[in-house]
Amino acid sequence: MSEDAASETDVQTSEKLVELAKRRGYFFQSSGAYGGVGGFYTFGPQGAALKGNVEDAWRDRFAVAEGNMEIDAPTIMPEPVFEASGHLDTFDDMLVDCPECGESHRADHVVEDNTEYEDAESLPIPEVEEVIAEYELICPSCSAGLAGQAVETFNLMFATNIGPGDSDPGYMRPETAQGIFVEFPRLKEYARNQLPFGVTQIGRAYRNEISPRRSIIRTREFTQAELEYFIDPEEDDPDLESVADVDVTLYPAREQNTEGSSEIETTIGEAVEAGIIGDEWVAYFLGIAKPWYESVGVDMDRFRFRQHLSGERSHYAADCWDAEGKIDGNWIELAGFANRTDYDLSKHDEYSDDRFTIFRQYDEPKTVERATVDPDMSYLGPEFGGDAQTVVDELETLAERDRSAFDGETVEVELEGETHELPVEKTGFSVDEETIAGEHITPHVIEPSFGVDRLVYTVLHHAYREDEVAGEERTYLDLEPEVAPTFVGVFPLQSDEDLEAVADEIVADLRDAGLSVTYDDSGNIGRRYRRQDEVGTPFCVTVDYETIEEEETTVTVRERDTTDQKRLPVEDLDETLAEIRDGDLEFSDI
RNA sequence: GCGCCGGUGGUCUAGUGGUAGGACAUGAGCUUCCCAAGCUCAUAGCCCGGGUUCAAUUCCCGGCCGGCGCACCA
Known part of the structure; x- marks a missing residue:
């Protein structure tokens, strides 16, 4: 597949971002004191906060708002799990x-x-x-x-041993999904055996990559946010209407295979209508994922959904779309949306002792006639000796297959090529009405699977800005207030006990109000603004002499992106800022 | 895993067969100071191991780590 050549400015952005991430505490290579390990990264104070906020935003949307349940399963599971899942072979x-x-x-x-x-x-x-x-x-x-x-x-799985000795091998899970599938028999109870239901998990997964690359984008330990949505393939339909109008950029397999073709702009509704997205459930989750990505700060001009080509599909997937973000002119996978059908549950059903099915009750119980036999063993035993049981099996089969065989006085049974006749009355043959309330079905699984680390990287990359303020170059991160590690910085204009005392109070008040606050009294005020700009703090509050001299206590509030300042009363500062954070108020409207 | 290139304070970087200099950042202080200001002082570095050499951060070999390309990415 042809890719846009990485533009020079993008490469520079990426290098600058990695440098900034190291210097300011977003992320850096782990175990540096010991030479570093390939493919392992530590999120620093800023990065951990950003990642946590992104995870919270995901949880709000994909677990809470969808009414799904979240679990937290172990990262190590015993070998049979991966025999069943196919990872031991195909991995x-x-x-x-x-x-x-x-x-x-x-x-x-x-x-x-x-x-x-x-x-x-x-x-x-x-x-x-x-x-x-x-x-x-x-x-x-x-x-x-x-x-x-x-x-x-x-x-590609990390192997380990469970307990002493090596008789009980285990593996670090290569995807969080297996932790959900394996617990399905219990999870379905919590869902009161009602389909559809969804189970989410945010957690670590491990792959011993041959060659980890591109900083945080391909690591050996990473965080996934996955939703396994269990449906009845015949009964359940998604609420497509709610997402029909969502605009999306799609890159279907057909376009990828056609020279000169590119992405198409459409809506979820139209794409389903036109058969571009074949699976309505996948379409539904694409529809809720797109605005969510936008809300956490992914640039929609550098975002698309790409359909997997038939050759790259996983061993389980029927149809699969990826969410992709553009970094350095290259598209990287941010999430996969797959219909895994009944692959996983069937495999675990087959390999384990539990049943990975759900009982689907019919609207109306079905009444069927069933022919059965209940042979008189006191007759068959003496008559057939050791072959008696075989005769019983033959009779059962015959009753199901051809009940007319029992119409006469006697019935014929084939036994090792010989035909035996026995009286029908000794077979206990009868035709009874049986009521069947439903059937056991294996649910299908729709899986939106998000890579959290890559998303964090993309959010940072797309937020990276350089501009000029008062003739000086400035670097800042245009992070969404919802995910920014710090929401507000509070400074005394200069080293002065009176100013510092007021600033301390404001810090305490804002923290009480649940805002993420940082305090800084070191160095020139401009430098402190730039520090906060560089880590993407949306607002700064400065306490100056006017604050303590005037009758009404006011401070300046400065917005990151525009560097505009407004003078606001301290009294309701916490409420005003909280409104801005929650998106209920625009700074420019104050 | 293979190939090419690289590894110097927290970050970026100069340089050298005789153990290193700068910038930014950081800390203390001074200047009543709202956008990386000035001055003084301070902290802090040659990836690891082996070899050659009187002497290795520098040269050679190996390893580790990184970037890129190939392969891999279920």
């Missing part, structure tokens, strides 16, 4: 290195592409090595022979 790559050019190739792909083997992935390693030698397979890059090269497996 396992076979790699073979070329002795000449050093290229690393998927051994299973090399085998499948050049032999009649179709599912090389399922072959044991020694056998794959044998096949490579036997067919004298060559390196796809430089054509050097690969025979004799070791095939190594690499599973």
Whole structure:
């Protein structure tokens, strides 16, 4: 797929952002004192606050506002869970290195592409090595022979042992989703066995990436916010009307495969109508995700939904769309919206001891006639000896298949090629009416899965601004008040006990009002404004001599983006600021 | 995992076979000071290991970490 070339300014933005993130405490590489580890990042004070606010915003929208329930499952689960989920097999790559050019190739792909083997992935390693030698397979890059090269497996899951010894292997979950699926039998009870219902989880997931890249965007430990929405595929429909008018930028598979085609601007309603989004449930969640992304500060000019190409779909997904954000001219995945159908629940149903189904009651109980047998064993036993049970099985099958066989005085039963006749009265044959209230079905799962770290990065990147104030260059983060780590900075204009005393009081008042406040009395006032600009604090309050000299106690409130200032009474400062934060009041309207 | 490039205070960076200089930031103080002001002082650095050498931050090898490309991203 062709991508826009990364523009120079964007690259610079990215570099500056990473530098700012380190310097100001948004995020930085972990364990730096020990040389650092690849793919692990620590969110500093600002970053942790921002991330927490983003998670809260997600929780409000996808758990609370949708009436879904949130859980918090362990990050380590035993091996059988991942046998069932398929991660043990499909997360396992076979790699073979070329002795000449050093290229690393998927051994299973090399085998499948050049032999009649179709599912090389399922072959044991020694056998794959044998096949490579036997067919004298060559390196796809430089054509050097690969025979004799070791095939190594690499599973992207972090392995560990549960308890002492290594008899009980476990893995760090590679997606939070499994923690939800595994607990389905209990979760459905909490949902009172009623579909549809949704379960969310915000938590860490782990993938031992071969090559972590691009700072926080591809790490080995990351945070996901996932919703597993369980539906009855035949009965449940989403409230599409509520999102029909949401404008979206879509990049369907067809456009991706067509030279010269690009994204299309449409609405959720029209896209469903036109069959562009095939799954209405996926469409619904795209419809609520878009405005949510906008609300936390993703630039909608650098945002789109892209449909997965058939080849890149997961082993479970029927149709899949990604939310993507543009960074440095490249699109990165922010979320995946997949209809996982009944894949996960069926697998866990099959592999575990529990039932991963829901009882669907019919509108009207169905009455069916059922032919059954209840053979007289005191007759069959002596008559057939050790074959008696086989005869019973045959009778049961026959009753279901062809009840007319029991119409006469006797019934014929096939036993090891021989036909036996026995009296119908000894079979206990009867046709009864049975009432069936419903059936057990395996729900389908719609999964919106959000990457939190990548979103935080995107929000920061899209918020990065440079401008000029009074002839001086300025860097600031145009963060939404809802997610900004700090909402207001409070300063005494200069070092002065009287000013500091008033400022201290204001800090206490604002914190009482539930606002996130920082206090700073160090250095020139302009420098303090710039410090707050750089971490994206929307407002600053300054206590000056007018505050303590005039009759009415007032302070200046300064807005980050415009640097405009207004003089406001201290008395209702907390209420005014809270209104602004909650979006009920505009600074410019005060 | 492979290839190329790189790693110097908190951040950015100069430089060197004889252990380092700047800028910004940070802290203390002075200047009645609303947009990175000035002055004084202070804190703080050559990624790790091995080799060559009298001497290595510098040269060589290996590792770790980062950026980019390939592969990978269920």
